[in-house]
Amino acid sequence: MLTRVNSALRYVPPWVVYVLGALPVLWIIYQILAGRIGIDPVRAIEWGLGLWALRLLIATLCVTPLRWIGLNLIRFRRQLGLLAFAYVCLHFAAWLTIDMGLRWGQILPDLVKRWYILVGMSALILLVPLAVTSNNASIRTLGPKAWNRLHKLAYPATILAVFHFMMVGKVYTGEVLTYAGILLALLTLRAARLALRSTARL
Amino acid sequence: MTYKPTLRWSDVTPQAMFLNRRQIMAGGAALLASPALGKSPYSTDDAPNTLEEISGYNNYYEFGLGKEDPAANAGMLQTKPWTVKVDGMVDKPGSYDLGDLISGMPIEERIYRFRCVEAWSMIIPWQGFQLSALLDKLGVQAGAKYVGFETLLRPEEMPGQKMGTLDWPYVEGLRLDEAMHPLTLIATGLYGQPLPNQNGAPIRLVVPWKYGFKNIKAIVRITLTDTQPPCTWNQIAPQEYGFYANVNPQVDHPRWSQASERRIGAGILAGRQDTLLFNGYGEQVASLYAGMDLAANY
Numbered sequence: 327m328l329t330r331v332n333s334a335l336r337y338v339p340p341w342v343v344y345v346l347g348a349l350p351v352l353w354i355i356y357q358i359l360a361g362r363i364g365i366d367p368v369r370a371i372e373w374g375l376g377l378w379a380l381r382l383l384i385a386t387l388c389v390t391p392l393r394w395i396g397l398n399l400i401r402f403r404r405q406l407g408l409l410a411f412a413y414v415c416l417h418f419a420a421w422l423t424i425d426m427g428l429r430w431g432q433i434l435p436d437l438v439k440r441w442y443i444l445v446g447m448s449a450l451i452l453l454v455p456l457a458v459t460s461n462n463a464s465i466r467t468l469g470p471k472a473w474n475r476l477h478k479l480a481y482p483a484t485i486l487a488v489f490h491f492m493m494v495g496k497v498y499t500g501e502v503l504t505y506a507g508i509l510l511a512l513l514t515l516r517a518a519r520l521a522l523r524s525t526a527r528l
Numbered sequence: 529m530t531y532k533p534t535l536r537w538s539d540v541t542p543q544a545m546f547l548n549r550r551q552i553m554a555g556g557a558a559l560l561a562s563p564a565l566g567k568s569p570y571s572t573d574d575a576p577n578t579l580e581e582i583s584g585y586n587n588y589y590e591f592g593l594g595k596e597d598p599a600a601n602a603g604m605l606q607t608k609p610w611t612v613k614v615d616g617m618v619d620k621p622g623s624y625d626l627g628d629l630i631s632g633m634p635i636e637e638r639i640y641r642f643r644c645v646e647a648w649s650m651i652i653p654w655q656g657f658q659l660s661a662l663l664d665k666l667g668v669q670a671g672a673k674y675v676g677f678e679t680l681l682r683p684e685e686m687p688g689q690k691m692g693t694l695d696w697p698y699v700e701g702l703r704l705d706e707a708m709h710p711l712t713l714i715a716t717g718l719y720g721q722p723l724p725n726q727n728g729a730p731i732r733l734v735v736p737w738k739y740g741f742k743n744i745k746a747i748v749r750i751t752l753t754d755t756q757p758p759c760t761w762n763q764i765a766p767q768e769y770g771f772y773a774n775v776n777p778q779v780d781h782p783r784w785s786q787a788s789e790r791r792i793g794a795g796i797l798a799g800r801q802d803t804l805l806f807n808g809y810g811e812q813v814a815s816l817y818a819g820m821d822l823a824a825n826y
Contacts, residue, residue, distance in 0.1 A: 365585040427799025
């Protein structure tokens with residue numbers, strides 16, 4: 327079954343991920359234009375972009391565990407990661423412009439004073455080197471080992487993104503806890519695998 | 529001796545007639561459209577938000593955590609009959625039918641600014657009466673210093689109460705002088721209609737210089753006391769939500785700034801506006817807090 331899926335996926339060009347990944351932002355734009363974005367458009371836009379950033383970050387982290395069970399999506403991981411970064415940037419831009427209204431007098435102190443903003447900002451900064459090196463030339467220049475080590479930053483970045491999401495609200499909603507749970511499950515899988523490997527080596 | 533009123537909820541003037549009378553007063557023009565006549569000096573001149581905005585974007589965790597959840601779920605709440613228990617240091621304690629409790633209260637329109645602790649705001653045309661009128665009717669005893677309020681606890685009609693998000697029932701409180709302030713309102717309606725359930729039907733508190741969470745909804749108990757009553761958010765996170773919860777741009781929420789706010793309905797590109805001390809009601813209420821450190825008593 328999975329072998330069939332894998333061989334079928336071989337015919338899917340990676341740019342298809344970009345096309346699919348553009349759908350959420352197109353949907354948001356459609357809702358704005360159709361006047362269906364809701365009573366608080368600013369919050370809906372900012373929230374929606376952030377949520378998709380988080381979903382894509384988590385999707386990127388799912389690629390490796392899925393490989394363990396035989397589903398090979400590695401050809402699409404770069405696109406997933408770059409899309410995640412694009413949504414992070416859009417989310418940040420929405421915060422700066424439509425939410426904060428470019429009030430630099432409030433934005434700059436907030437950037438260093440507010441924990442949830444600091445945490446979100448750190449996630450963005452960690453993703454910058456990953457986005458910049460998401461190309462074949464960088465893999466060659468850095469060498470696959472160093473490149474792989476660098477791209478482990480996806481883990482702390484996603485952890486920070488989930489913390490950012492948890493810190494924004496007044497209470498932990500089911501939605502927030504769901505994402506936290508998924509991340510925890512992914513990290514546990516990784517840790518379990520590492521532990522298994524090190525015992526196997528003994 | 530308990531207070532035995534003879535009026536029933538059904539004796540309240542029907543809305544159509546009530547509106548008619550006001551139309552006559554306003555010389556045939558609808559009152560809402562004629563700011564010059566019958567407008568309370570306590571009302572703001574800002575344009576109110578639409579009914580759709582006011583009744584479609586709510587924080588009312590009894591009906592869910594999302595802003596749209598209360599509008600979707602509050603329909604199941606049964607507000608008739610409605611009993612309010614009045615107890616504590618009061619001359620006329622008892623369990624009152626709502627109609628009896630509020631009979632004789634002078635209902636008026638108050639267009640108030642509303643500022644949520646989450647840094648968004650609205651303008652809301654409430655109908656209601658001053659809490660002071662009700663407290664005068666009930667007879668506050670000497671020595672009472674605070675008023676406590678309690679929301680209905682009815683998980684079968686308030687599904688959010690089945691979750692442990694907050695300690696149910698929701699409780700809030702005011703200092704007696706805050707409660708007696710002419711700005712402090714018990715709202716029974718908005719936009720000339722009975723309160724939508726999601727806005728706190730059938731009666732809710734409105735204290736326009738405080739953050740929205742002080743404005744407790746669906747009140748079933750009013751207690752006069754000499755000790756500071758418990759307040760739900762304050763109990764959950766005392767370092768984030770104080771007893772006073774006065775709107776103050778200088779005193780930030782530990783996690784976010786209170787310096788500015790987003791006006792709901794202003795549009796995507798409207799940006800923010802400065803938040804005003806006491807939500808712009810400083811002239812009327814600042815004296816209540818004379819000599820107090822507002823950063824310590826947030």
